[in-house]
Amino acid sequence: MSQVEPKIIMTEAQSSPIKRLQIRGSESVKPIIQKIGYQYMTDFPSVELTLSLGSSVHGYKSVFQGTAEIGMVSSNMPDELHRQMQDKISEYKYTLIAHDAIAVIVHPSNPVKNLTRQDLKRIFSGRAKDWEDFGWDDGGKIEIYSPHPAHQAFATWRRLVMGETSYVTIESKTFNSDKAITQSVENTRQSIAYLSWVEAHAAGSTVVQVDGQYPSSETISKKLYLLSQELRLFSKIDASDQVEKFLNYCVSQKTGQAIIKDMGWISIG
Amino acid sequence: MNRRTVLKGVGVGIGAICAVGAANFYYALLEFRRRKPLIIGGATVVKRLLDTRLIETFLKYYPEADLLIEGGYSHGGLMALERGSIDLAMMSNHLAPADKLNFLEYLIGIETVGIIVNDNSVVKNISTIDARRVFQREITNWKELGGPDAPIQLYSRPDDETAKKSVEQVLLEGGVVHEQATVLSSNRAMAEKVSSDPLAIGFISQQGYLNTKEPTLKIRPLSIDGVEMDQRSIGLGLYPLVRQLFLVLRDDASDISKKFIAFVLSDEGQTLLADSGALRVR
Numbered sequence: 306m307s308q309v310e311p312k313i314i315m316t317e318a319q320s321s322p323i324k325r326l327q328i329r330g331s332e333s334v335k336p337i338i339q340k341i342g343y344q345y346m347t348d349f350p351s352v353e354l355t356l357s358l359g360s361s362v363h364g365y366k367s368v369f370q371g372t373a374e375i376g377m378v379s380s381n382m383p384d385e386l387h388r389q390m391q392d393k394i395s396e397y398k399y400t401l402i403a404h405d406a407i408a409v410i411v412h413p414s415n416p417v418k419n420l421t422r423q424d425l426k427r428i429f430s431g432r433a434k435d436w437e438d439f440g441w442d443d444g445g446k447i448e449i450y451s452p453h454p455a456h457q458a459f460a461t462w463r464r465l466v467m468g469e470t471s472y473v474t475i476e477s478k479t480f481n482s483d484k485a486i487t488q489s490v491e492n493t494r495q496s497i498a499y500l501s502w503v504e505a506h507a508a509g510s511t512v513v514q515v516d517g518q519y520p521s522s523e524t525i526s527k528k529l530y531l532l533s534q535e536l537r538l539f540s541k542i543d544a545s546d547q548v549e550k551f552l553n554y555c556v557s558q559k560t561g562q563a564i565i566k567d568m569g570w571i572s573i574g
Numbered sequence: 575m576n577r578r579t580v581l582k583g584v585g586v587g588i589g590a591i592c593a594v595g596a597a598n599f600y601y602a603l604l605e606f607r608r609r610k611p612l613i614i615g616g617a618t619v620v621k622r623l624l625d626t627r628l629i630e631t632f633l634k635y636y637p638e639a640d641l642l643i644e645g646g647y648s649h650g651g652l653m654a655l656e657r658g659s660i661d662l663a664m665m666s667n668h669l670a671p672a673d674k675l676n677f678l679e680y681l682i683g684i685e686t687v688g689i690i691v692n693d694n695s696v697v698k699n700i701s702t703i704d705a706r707r708v709f710q711r712e713i714t715n716w717k718e719l720g721g722p723d724a725p726i727q728l729y730s731r732p733d734d735e736t737a738k739k740s741v742e743q744v745l746l747e748g749g750v751v752h753e754q755a756t757v758l759s760s761n762r763a764m765a766e767k768v769s770s771d772p773l774a775i776g777f778i779s780q781q782g783y784l785n786t787k788e789p790t791l792k793i794r795p796l797s798i799d800g801v802e803m804d805q806r807s808i809g810l811g812l813y814p815l816v817r818q819l820f821l822v823l824r825d826d827a828s829d830i831s832k833k834f835i836a837f838v839l840s841d842e843g844q845t846l847l848a849d850s851g852a853l854r855v856r
Binding site for chain 2: 325327329335338339342343346347353354355356357358359360362363366367370372373385386389
């Protein structure tokens with residue numbers, strides 16, 4: 306009774322001349338990888354990249370489980386995953402490809418120039434309701450704007466500012482696009498909002514200091530600005546040549562980093 | 575002890591040995607024949623691609639699999655997987671929630687639809703919003719799309735066809751293609767019709783487009799919101815009419831479930847998926 310076994314090929318080592326790589330993870334890294342990936346496939350037509358989006362956790366998990374070759378991550382590994390993978394963690398590596406941050410923006414007429422993370426937590430959880438508490442006497446009631454909870458910036462904000470136990474108040478107004486946020490803040494005198502620094506910078510929004518530091522490409526890449534985040538790729542140390550080739554492309558000043566600078570993002574220097 | 579008793583003893587001994595041997599043999603046979611349950615549930619769009627050739631081929635290799643596949647929705651599939659009532663969940667477009675660390679999500683293929691026009695059409699690009707209005711006949715003249723002052727001839731496919739489902743779910747966000755559209759029965763018929771009618775607009779799966787791409791057929795996919803339909807934009811999710819198809823299993827999955835995934839991702843499985851209209855990912 307002989308059973309015919311099909312040829313099972315789980316990796317890219319296949320008869321077809323096309324090399325296929327799967328990349329998965331954080332939405333924050335998406336715009337960069339879309340741009341670099343497009344150029345990469347243009348330069349190397351025998352490579353096909355597939356991008357699937359979720360969160361940083363998906364990036365870590367998929368690489369650990371082997372369902373994708375490259376993970377896109379914008380936050381640290383969750384503790385639970387770290388515990389599970391403890392013995393094997395040395396078999397994986399990070400490749401830093403860009404820096405980003407969350408910027409806090411207000412109306413151009415707002416005289417408040419600096420807020421601490423504690424202030425922000427009080428404002429966004431709804432505990433501090435009036436601009437008067439922050440030195441703007443005739444500021445009136447604070448209008449809170451936030452990206453939609455499905456948006457990556459919402460999760461990042463929770464992690465960096467709100468913490469485990471505080472929530473963005475339900476009195477806040479949520480928006481689906483960065484453009485809608487920057488425009489609404491521009492039009493509303495008492496408003497405050499947060500979003501990716503790249504988007505705030507591109508829109509020319511009025512940015513406030515957080516804990517005494519303005520976000521800029523210098524303060525973000527040196528992590529002096531406290532709401533900074535690193536955009537990284539996560540992969541196995543002994544991944545295939547194809548994976549290494551793509552990672553090298555991303556960090557090379559002539560290719561990936563030139564694209565990142567061109568997009569107005571903060572390159573790795 | 576007489577000779578008779580000795581012979582009797584030998585007879586019983588041989589009988590016992592035979593019985594044990596036979597039992598062993600049949601046990602092995604029964605074990606081999608024991609059916610291995612494999613229940614697959616979730617997104618119908620994935621089911622349509624697995625039915626029927628891929629599943630038939632899998633069962634040829636693994637006749638012991640007792641396979642049951644049921645279409646429905648992605649989230650229902652995930653819930654059933656979590657409760658352990660199914661072995662594999664079919665999902666379209668989304669990964670499982672991030673807190674499900676014990677779920678393994680395998681991307682198995684990508685389903686793409688192109689909006690096609692006659693190659694001679696002066697219209698090269700359409701916005702998502704305009705495309706939505708064309709298929710719901712809120713726009714009926716090419717003039718509104720930057721073309722000639724002439725009526726748009728709208729072509730569609732039967733209701734159960736995958737590309738039509740994609741157009742309705744992804745582009746029309748749950749709406750339906752207008753009932754006045756002329757329904758064509760195959761990719762080939764769609765390609766031929768659009769090729770012969772300069773005022774036509776229709777849709778075709780990417781695979782259908784590749785299969786019908788020959789010099790005599792004058793069809794061209796429109797770029798959507800300025801993004802052309804090609805391997806790069808589809809893979810990176812820049813092109814909007816794309817659905818990623820996943821199979822999800824738990825880390826404690828049965829052997830036969832893992833074999834099914836391995837088969838779907840094998841060269842043969844991927845070729846069969848491509849024949850059913852998806853783009854291969856491995």
